[in-house]
Amino acid sequence: MKMKLYVVLLVLASSLTFAQGNQEKREKIKALKVAFLTEKLALTSEEAQKFWPIYNAFEEKQFEIRYKKLRGLGKQLEENNEEKISxxxxxxxxxxxxxxxxxxxxxxxxxxxxLLTVLSPKKAILLKKYEDEFNRKLLRQMREGRN
Structure with a gap:
């Protein structure tokens, strides 16, 4: 249940952010997320150097699957007129x-x-918690209209 909520929040926050088409806002959010996670996980400079390339590659691939591929299926359904689909x-x-x-x-x-090649198991599991925390804060700020 919590995983589904995380996915919904992440998709919603990301969709709203990316739908705005504002590269500057996306970069600002990314920078805030990097700072937030680095601080919360107490990453050493060595850990950060190894962690961020892995994390960023994961985020890019996840974005590709969720937004390009899965969203593409939704568009395909709309284009085929959902009422008339066989x-x-x-x-x-x-x-x-x-x-x-x-x-x-x-x-x-x-x-x-x-992750486990660069972080301790404890930090690896805490990453999930802190991502959720960051996304909740981001969503709250978006609702309140702050940038």
Whole structure:
């Protein structure tokens, strides 16, 4: 349940941020997230040097799957007029959705494994907690209209 909430919040926060099309805001949010996570995880300079490339690669690939691939399926459904979609087309979309979800799951497993090469297990699990905390704060600020 908590994982689903995290995904919804992340998608919502990211969608709102990216939908605005404001590169400066995205960069500001990214910088705030880097500072927040670095501080909360108490990353040493050595850990940070190894951690951030792994984290950034994961975030980019996750974005690609969620926003380019999964969102593309939604657009495809809209373009095909959801009222007129055939069962065969629907099954194809379902299979593609499952494939993308499997890809996302594999990416998360690889990320967890990679994290443990640079962070302690405690810091690796705390990363999830602090990401959630950052996303809640970001969402709250967005609701309040602060930038």
């Amino acid at each position: 069962d065969k087309e629907a099954l194809q979309l379902i299979a593609q959705f499952e494939s993308y979800e499997d890809e996302l799951h594999g990416l998360k497993k690889k990320f967890s494994k990679d």
